[in-house]
Amino acid sequence: MQSGKTVTYGLILRETETKETDKILTVLTPDMGKISLVARGARRKNSPLAASCQLLAYSELTLYRRGAWLYLSEASTVELFGGLRGDIERLALASYFAELTESVTGEDQPAGEVLPLLLNALYALGVLGKDPALVKPVFELRLMALSGFEPLAECCGVCGRSEPESPMLDVVQGTVHCAACRRGGGLSVPLTEGGLTALRRALYADPKRLYAFTLEPPALRTLDHASESFVTAQLERSFRTLDYYKSIRAEH
Numbered sequence: 001m002q003s004g005k006t007v008t009y010g011l012i013l014r015e016t017e018t019k020e021t022d023k024i025l026t027v028l029t030p031d032m033g034k035i036s037l038v039a040r041g042a043r044r045k046n047s048p049l050a051a052s053c054q055l056l057a058y059s060e061l062t063l064y065r066r067g068a069w070l071y072l073s074e075a076s077t078v079e080l081f082g083g084l085r086g087d088i089e090r091l092a093l094a095s096y097f098a099e100l101t102e103s104v105t106g107e108d109q110p111a112g113e114v115l116p117l118l119l120n121a122l123y124a125l126g127v128l129g130k131d132p133a134l135v136k137p138v139f140e141l142r143l144m145a146l147s148g149f150e151p152l153a154e155c156c157g158v159c160g161r162s163e164p165e166s167p168m169l170d171v172v173q174g175t176v177h178c179a180a181c182r183r184g185g186g187l188s189v190p191l192t193e194g195g196l197t198a199l200r201r202a203l204y205a206d207p208k209r210l211y212a213f214t215l216e217p218p219a220l221r222t223l224d225h226a227s228e229s230f231v232t233a234q235l236e237r238s239f240r241t242l243d244y245y246k247s248i249r250a251e252h
């Protein structure tokens with residue numbers, strides 16, 4: 001803090017256009033968690049803030065407070081994930097990641113491992129060119145786990161068998177179980193053995209190696225269905241950006 005200014009790093013999760021040339025930004029920062037700030041003149045041609053105020057830009061931000069609001073005074077981009085911006089499918093998925101992250105993070109709570117997780121996912125999509133169909137469920141599951149919604153996946157939640165037979169995920173109760181151990185009251189979707197292995201990987205693997213594996217398309221589809229159903233059931237909401245991503249996938 002120097003002369004009333006704060007310097008932090010931040011990733012733009014959402015941009016809202018306001019009157020005239022300003023933007024209101026929702027930003028994920030390491031120390032302050034999720035914040036809202038006003039970027040005055042950011043929509044003006046040749047604004048020095050323009051690049052840093054785009055959705056999914058990661059920048060060093062200089063902020064000051066006036067009244068109830070934080071304002072952006074200077075910004076220096078660190079990573080724009082340029083590879084995302086020329087590919088509508090990857091950009092759509094990354095936008096969903098931003099909306100999902102916004103929904104599970106709070107204000108005045110340090111972002112912890114969530115910010116690095118999201119940055120790594122954007123890097124995997126935009127720089128490393130990883131398969132979006134793989135990055136999506138792995139990111140969803142790991143984000144849910146970091147946000148207090150970790151499913152119990154080490155064994156069958158009913159009989160305790162370490163390798164459940166014909167494994168399923170109960171997306172309401174958040175437990176893996178054998179198909180025969182299904183109980184009422186939840187909502188179970190199939191996982192397959194390959195899908196269960198991948199789900200465990202998504203939950204427990206070293207963050208730097210999260211996306212360093214492949215999965216056969218049928219198992220990947222099953223994992224994706226289980227993961228998406230889990231997100232929707234646990235958070236009890238839908239995501240406009242997810243619907244858009246799926247509409248683009250359907251066109252290809």
Ligand SMILES: [Zn+2]
Nearest residue numbers: 156159178181
């Ligand atoms: Zn069982």
